[in-house]
Amino acid sequence: MPKLVDHEGRRRQIADAVCRLAEERGLEGVTLRDVAARADVSMGAVQRCFRTKDEMLTFALTYIGERVTTRVSARISESPAQSARTTVGHAATELSLLRQEHRAEARVWLAFLAQATVSRPLAEILRANYTALQEAFTALLAQAAPEADASLEARTLLALVDGLTTHVLIDHISPAAALDVLDHHLCRLWGEPQQ
Amino acid sequence: MPKLVDHEGRRRQIADAVCRLAEERGLEGVTLRDVAARADVSMGAVQRCFRTKDEMLTFALTYIGERVTTRVSARISESPAQSARTTVGHAATELSLLRQEHRAEARVWLAFLAQATVSRPLAEILRANYTALQEAFTALLAQAAPEADASLEARTLLALVDGLTTHVLIDHISPAAALDVLDHHLCRLWGEPQQ
DNA sequence: GTTTCTACGATGCAACTGCATCAGTACGAC
DNA sequence: GTCGTACTGATGCAGTTGCATCGTAGAAAC
Numbered sequence: 001m002p003k004l005v006d007h008e009g010r011r012r013q014i015a016d017a018v019c020r021l022a023e024e025r026g027l028e029g030v031t032l033r034d035v036a037a038r039a040d041v042s043m044g045a046v047q048r049c050f051r052t053k054d055e056m057l058t059f060a061l062t063y064i065g066e067r068v069t070t071r072v073s074a075r076i077s078e079s080p081a082q083s084a085r086t087t088v089g090h091a092a093t094e095l096s097l098l099r100q101e102h103r104a105e106a107r108v109w110l111a112f113l114a115q116a117t118v119s120r121p122l123a124e125i126l127r128a129n130y131t132a133l134q135e136a137f138t139a140l141l142a143q144a145a146p147e148a149d150a151s152l153e154a155r156t157l158l159a160l161v162d163g164l165t166t167h168v169l170i171d172h173i174s175p176a177a178a179l180d181v182l183d184h185h186l187c188r189l190w191g192e193p194q195q
Numbered sequence: 196m197p198k199l200v201d202h203e204g205r206r207r208q209i210a211d212a213v214c215r216l217a218e219e220r221g222l223e224g225v226t227l228r229d230v231a232a233r234a235d236v237s238m239g240a241v242q243r244c245f246r247t248k249d250e251m252l253t254f255a256l257t258y259i260g261e262r263v264t265t266r267v268s269a270r271i272s273e274s275p276a277q278s279a280r281t282t283v284g285h286a287a288t289e290l291s292l293l294r295q296e297h298r299a300e301a302r303v304w305l306a307f308l309a310q311a312t313v314s315r316p317l318a319e320i321l322r323a324n325y326t327a328l329q330e331a332f333t334a335l336l337a338q339a340a341p342e343a344d345a346s347l348e349a350r351t352l353l354a355l356v357d358g359l360t361t362h363v364l365i366d367h368i369s370p371a372a373a374l375d376v377l378d379h380h381l382c383r384l385w386g387e388p389q390q
Numbered sequence: 391g392t393t394t395c396t397a398c399g400a401t402g403c404a405a406c407t408g409c410a411t412c413a414g415t416a417c418g419a420c
Numbered sequence: 421g422t423c424g425t426a427c428t429g430a431t432g433c434a435g436t437t438g439c440a441t442c443g444t445a446g447a448a449a450c
Contacts, residue, residue: 024313025313026309026310026312026313026314027223027309028222028223029313031406031407031408032407032408032409033406033407033408036429041428041429042428042429042430043429043430044427044428044429044430045427045428045429047408047409047410048426048427048428051409052408052409053407053408053409107312107313110308110309110312111309111312113305113309113361113365114221114222114305114306114308114309114310115221115309116365117221117302117305117306117364117365118219118220118221118224118302119221123365123366126365126367127365127366127367130362130365130367131367134367149379152375152376152379155362155368155372155376156355156376156379156380158358158362159355159358159359159361159362159373159376160351160354160355160358161358162357162358162361162362163353163354163355163356163357163358163359163361164354164358166308166354166357166358166361167325167350167353167354167357169312170308170311170312170318170321170322170325171318171322172321172322172325172326172329173350177350178354180347181347181350181351181354184344184347184351185351188383226436226437226438227437227438227439228436228437228438236398236399237398237399237400238399238400239397239398239399239400240397240398240399242438242439242440243396243397243398246439247438247439248437248438248439
């Protein structure tokens with residue numbers, strides 16, 4: 001057996017390059033040549049890992065989806081002793097990608113979101129991610145606010161978080177303002193008095 | 196004075212073609228040649244109307260922004276006798292582009308939204324639109340729910356509507372489910388009992 | 391009818407795209 | 421060592437892109 005390469009590792013390395021480029025120039029600015037250069041591999045290597053560009057983009061979206069989901073899950077499970085309500089707040093904040101260091105992820109996500117409206121494979125990956133997120137939030141909300149319609153509230157929260165993220169990205173509102181909105185929404189959800 | 200052409204009319208005609216193409220293939224599928232063909236003019240005519248492709252896209256975004264804003268405003272002013280709360284509901288529903296016939300507009304809007312994260316001119320047009328919408332909703336909400344923080348609630352409503360629209364576009368939720376979420380949110384905002 | 395000037399549309403062009411190809415490389419088994 | 425093979429990276433190619441160019445057409449002014 002001759003030279004063997006860590007294929008999965010290389011695919012991730014390339015997906016990383018895709019994300020960095022998508023963040024800087026948008027998804028249309030992602031070309032095979034630039035991806036290869038950014039990932040410090042040859043174009044041949046990229047073509048060996050992914051048969052087509054579409055396959056590469058699909059993998060990159062799956063990759064970033066897993067990263068976000070993992071981070072949210074981690075945030076949920078790392079705060080086991082807290083109340084369910086606090087956990088919901090933390091998870092939603094994490095998901096809204098408001099922190100500077102996750103702004104890039106948000107940009108990439110939005111780029112894929114737009115592309116998904118005209119690409120079935122991408123749309124299915126996105127749908128799978130959202131479904132998983134919604135189930136997680138529904139379960140959390142069922143604990144945090146037993147008297148509410150957990151599924152409905154989960155849909156509301158996901159949509160609100162996505163909208164806020166988008167508005168922050170285009171500088172319509174500041175991250176702080178987005179957090180305010182989120183806090184306010186959660187407080188009202190808990191039925192607590194709002195100041 | 197030789198042959199004169201209704202420039203503004205032609206620009207709108209071209210912008211229409213841009214929107215139809217963006218809806219079908221996404222913004223990356225919009226090329227000068229295809230736009231010209233779709234608008235039933237020659238490429239030369241397109242180049243005469245817009246010096247560069249960017250200028251064309253910028254105009255198209257402004258154009259569609261005006262269309263949406265106009266429709267929302269019309270919806271607001273055509274129901275003068277109703278309560279402020281009903282008006283807010285109608286306006287939000289109109290803005291969420293949930294009806295089948297406006298799905299195309301939503302797709303185009305999302306395409307521009309993604310592009311705006313890497314294009315300053317587009318981002319500024321979007322920001323202007325959102326600012327106008329937020330002011331309108333703030334004013335409405337101040338009437339409809341005097342005890343609430345109108346500005347905060349307007350930001351919430353806009354983000355929620357945007358998120359819902361996006362989720363409908365990628366088929367994560369149905370238009371009916373989105374309407375449910377919106378209704379529920381508004382009912383809670385009015386402090387009414389939720390069934 | 392002639393002139394004059396805008397608008398037109400066909401064509402050209404350099405750059406770039408995704409993808410295919412293929413001689414060469416380097417690693418591991420023997 | 422040598423050999424076979426999985427891998428590499430340079431190159432080729434057809435198609436597309438945005439933009440520039442330029443001769444022509446056609447509507448007003450006279």
